[in-house]
Amino acid sequence: MFTRKRSVLSLIVCFVMLFTLLTGCSQNAPAPTQPAAAEPEKVEPVTLVWSYWGDPWEIEINKKIAAKYEETHQNIKIEQQYAPWSSYFEKLETQWAGGTSPDVMFLTNVPSYAEKGVLADMGTLTKENNYNMDDYYPESLKLFQYEGKLYGVPRDNDTKVLFYNKKLFDDAKLPYPDKSLTWDSLITTASQLTKRDGTGRASQYGLAFDPNTWFLYIWMNNAQFLDDYDKPTKVLFEDPKAIEALQNMGDLINKHKCAPSYELIKDSSQISQMFMANQIAMVVGNHALIPSFIQTKDLSWDVAYLPTMNGNPKKNIMGGAGYTMSSMSRHPKEAYEFWAYVTGPEAQKMFVDSKLIVPANKAVLNSDEFLKQSYNAQVFVDETAEGQSYPTTSKFSQLWMTSNQYFEGIWTGEKRADAVVKEAMPELTKIITE
Template sequence: MKRRMSVLISVLFMFSLLLTACGGGDASGGNQGKKVINVALWDENVRDTLDKSIKIFNEKHPDVQVKVTYTPWADYWTKLKTSLAGNSGPDVYWMNGPNFHSYASSGLIKDLSPLIEQSGLDTSVYNEALVDMYTYQGKLHGLPYFQDSIALFYNKELFDKAGVSYPDNTWTWETVEENAAKLTDKSSGIYGFIAPIDSQIGYYNFIAQAGGYVISDDKKSSGFDSPETLSAFKWEQGLMEKGYSPSAQQQLETKPRQLFGSGKAAMLPGISVNSPELFELLGDKLAVAELPAGKKKASIVHGLSWAINGKTKVEQESWDLIQILSGKEGQELLAESGFSMPAYKGTESGWLDSIPSLDLQVFVDSLEFAVPYPVSQKTAEWQDAEVKEIQAAFLGKKTFEEALKNAGEQMNAILATETK
């Protein structure tokens, strides 16, 4: 009997050891007693920078394991929302402007204000437009990581051949049109300027420069059906009709960056993150200047933030991690990689030096007149209506007056259904 009892105790002891070896260290998916932070993003070009930042984090938190998953953009948002809704999503993840309000209003993103107050974090180190973009109901829900602004890329060789002075910060819409005429060479298929049919590099900027807006500050009304907005599109349309810019159909067939990069256009508004690609295509022929002004200067600013899962079980550890990623150390590493312009003021030097022949300071200076990329809770819905109407007008299927009226009405109807 004693021998049987001894054997039973031995079996139970071994079984308990097996359970301990197989079980997680904690409820958040720990490994061998370590807490685990699961991180999700879509761009592997930032892998090296992220690894270096995580190494800094682990020096302070050796008991925490950071697992990173890279999901291609095409699948990222579907996978993210499904996993978060099923309570199995990542603890920390990339968030962009168009999707932010939808996630924040659904409680999928943690309100960072208590953590900010507790840690004494100074959010003024980030561009105000970017902080506004990731603020929901007056509280910051995402810590800015990197940002991009819009400026005017130009081909110095084409300017030199045409005997035209390079663009500077005094240029206006009128200057663009005047010089685009001189730079256009129809016999060689060269355009003086590309008036983009795209929103971020094109008409969102021009609407703001004309004194208009896409969405009101209170997120309740559209600005599409306004004289200011119409004037922005009329200006673009005029450049196309005079042959100074490729038409909408041409831009749909051949991407503007491809046209510009192949030397078929002298000027192209573009995002700061496009700089490496365009430099690879044009080399030292590439230069950049501030966007020419309409009634005023304006440059659309967008950028990504780090968000924390609203239901994470490793809140403090996740907060400590994104403070490093978006803090001075992490931002300097990001800048040195040349990946993109860091969101933390004063850490840009590494990024500015990434293409020595290109004056990337222009993009930093453009933040002084930055306008936040327009977003609301249902951005994707009203942008779908916007694109359909505006593209139809660019293609000549309807007037801009009709298209903007329709876009405004549809957008207002969608905004009226949003929870404020």
């Protein structure tokens, strides 16, 4: 009996010792390690410089675009470099000479800067990133091409339309202009809408236009003024159709007397002021006139198509300033992403809200945001499709300014167009050939 009890007791002691041993080992053993939580990837802050010129309304919209982009790109800071037109390009030239540059730039005359090597090849970048180039008219991209490469895209188009004062048409019991308008019927209508007092002084004109857009009227008469708009070798003002178009413009002022004098229309702001004062019935102009017209009390207006001239195909202007990217950017990936946003639908629609531009992006141009207006916005869409690009040659600016000086004689009525062209040709030819 005693032996059995001792055996049981020994067994219990063994169990207690074993339990103690196991418990002690468990307490002294290191706790199993848990895998460390992955640290969030560190994103370095990036500052991008965006340069542009523009009116106060453009500055405000650009600020909104930058702020909107920063909201969804926490590591990106957009530093805006504004300069007025008068000093904008000089500032860029100074930066480039010093080896620095804004990352994204609003530019015009792009081929001349691409030639200097300061712009990134956007054709390659857009292909690599599947950017939708189908959103642009090929004609509108010509101003951003150099030696077969693309260096940017336009923000807007300088499309011209015919603004007309509905009240003045109603008072004269005349039908509003439509697609059937020709140059001859335009003259007839403008003459009917011109009023003069007993002294012969005009109190109301039928039509006004910007004489510095003479190239548009040459195109409307199915003529050209250079043999090649990229690398010209010859000036074509002596083409009878070009001379006729210039004379047609001068005749509106001096023969038909249905347009204001050159002194009144050489300042385009004067034209819009007279239209808003019900002193001009029709004005050839662009979309930038619309905000002022909308805000003018008791001004009833709409837009119509430009006339055709001598049965020739319709023509308009295609082109505008646009966005480029620096070849010197220290952050090319981030710079491209911002460039793509600025040129994309969301940013373009912010400009559309201002009613100041005809968007270059076709998807936005045909969107409800652009088309659903109190005026016939479809006219801008249709006229844009008929656009011809501004010349891409760097010599166009000098040719245009010199031509303007000579052509003043046509607008004042002092000389006929053929005589002015003959007088101007030696100097204009020199500009192109040297």
